[in-house]
Each structure stands twice: as structure tokens, then as C-alpha cells.
Amino acid sequence: MKQVTIGQLPPLDYAGAEALNSICTNLTFAGRNLKKILITSNDQSDGKSWMTIHIAINLAQRGRRVLLIDSDLRRSFLVQRYKMSFEGECIGLAHYLTGQCDLDDCVYESDQYGMCLIPAGRDVTNPVSLLDTPYFADTLNELAKHFDVVLLDAPPVGIVIDAAEMASCCDGSVLVVEHKKTRVREIAECKRQMEQSGTPVLGCIINKVTFAGISEKRYYNRSYYRHYQRDYRREDSHS
Numbered sequence: 001m002k003q004v005t006i007g008q009l010p011p012l013d014y015a016g017a018e019a020l021n022s023i024c025t026n027l028t029f030a031g032r033n034l035k036k037i038l039i040t041s042n043d044q045s046d047g048k049s050w051m052t053i054h055i056a057i058n059l060a061q062r063g064r065r066v067l068l069i070d071s072d073l074r075r076s077f078l079v080q081r082y083k084m085s086f087e088g089e090c091i092g093l094a095h096y097l098t099g100q101c102d103l104d105d106c107v108y109e110s111d112q113y114g115m116c117l118i119p120a121g122r123d124v125t126n127p128v129s130l131l132d133t134p135y136f137a138d139t140l141n142e143l144a145k146h147f148d149v150v151l152l153d154a155p156p157v158g159i160v161i162d163a164a165e166m167a168s169c170c171d172g173s174v175l176v177v178e179h180k181k182t183r184v185r186e187i188a189e190c191k192r193q194m195e196q197s198g199t200p201v202l203g204c205i206i207n208k209v210t211f212a213g214i215s216e217k218r219y220y221n222r223s224y225y226r227h228y229q230r231d232y233r234r235e236d237s238h239s
Helices: 014-029 048-061 092-099 134-144 162-167 184-196 211-218 222-238
Strands: 002-005 035-039 066-070 108-110 116-118 149-153 172-178 200-205
Touching: 014 048, 014 172, 035 184, 035 200, 048 116, 048 149, 048 200, 066 200, 134 149, 149 162, 162 184, 162 222, 172 184, 184 200
Parallel strands: 002 108, 035 149, 035 172, 066 116, 066 149, 172 200
Antiparallel strands: 108 116
């Protein structure tokens, strides 16, 4: 299997790491039958791809065999944003769906142990014609036989319909929204579109929340949790 190296990701602070652990624990407890999970957002700036890649790494660190599929065939930024370096030519999902390569040719083993990646490949003008086919569903089913979790980093459902098309081939979907930006009616519309695919919405991740702003007073008693935060920072400084 060909290799891909993922550029260094910005480190998480204590609150971010705990929130990510909570998200991944909830996904783990959602059920063994939920293997193909699509992650989308309302807008392209909500932090969906950042969240997806961190979830993939976190699940891999828990001993799961994880495949991350960059399924934004219109305008993917995952490879450029995280400065991924591929062994040989970068061949991705678009190449496979258009018959230009075999499935094994676009699956890369990453330098994050237990995590593999299928990049988007080349941009496609009308990806719906490739996604709304039994061929795409069969591909996901085949991949699910070889991985514990298949995560799809999908385009924003609030902008294009691609995510809803892909969701119909998945076991569940997750919506990422930006705190204090995404409106309630936008969230409701995204949820409606995803549910129309017949796939359950597993939950909503509120992203870009400041820890001091809402969590510290309500959920974390400073005197009780202070030593956990101190130990976490100490371990992070030695890593």
C-alpha cells in the first residue's frame, strides 16, 4: 500500500482534547453497525475537515482501523491545508469513480498508525452523477469490510447537495456547526436535508467554542479540575 505523510497538526489544548475524546467516545458507543459515517457542515468555514481528521486520528489511537475519505470532489482543501505528501502521484476518489484506477490504487497508509486515507483526487464539475449510483454505495460497502470505521469528509450540505447524496450510502451522519455563527434555522434545514436521505443524524458538533466562554463555569469546577489541566499541560510540554 502506498504511503501518505500528514503535515503536523496544531496541538489541542486541554478543553479541546477532552471535547474530542467525548465526541469519539459517543461515536464508539453509537453501535458496531455504524461503520460508514459522513461528516458535513452548513458552511465551508465551520471547521468540518479539521474536525474529521482529528476524529480519524483519535479513533485510530484507540486501536480502530480507520479510513478517512476526502469526498469533497468539487473543491477539496484537505491535502493542501494539511500539507500531505504522497508516495508517487496523488490518485484519489475521483480517479476511481471515473474508471481511471483500481480501488487499491487510491488507498494510502498514513503516518498516523491505524489510519488510511483516500484523497479526493481531481476536481469534478458534476460529482452528483458519480455519487448517485449503486457503484458508489458498493464501494463504501467493500471498504467497510476492511476497516472498523469509514469517515467521509463531505462538502457542506448547506451549499451543495452532494453530502445528502452520499449520506444515503452511509450508516449515519454528523453535522458540524460554528458556534455563534450558524443560525438555528440553518441547522434545522441541514438536518432536514440529511434525514431525507434516509440516514440518521447521529448528532451535531458545535465547533470553535471558547472554553472560558461557556464550559469553565458550567461544567468544570476550577478547584476540582485544576490538577487535571495542570498535568495535561505538563505532559504536553514533554511530548
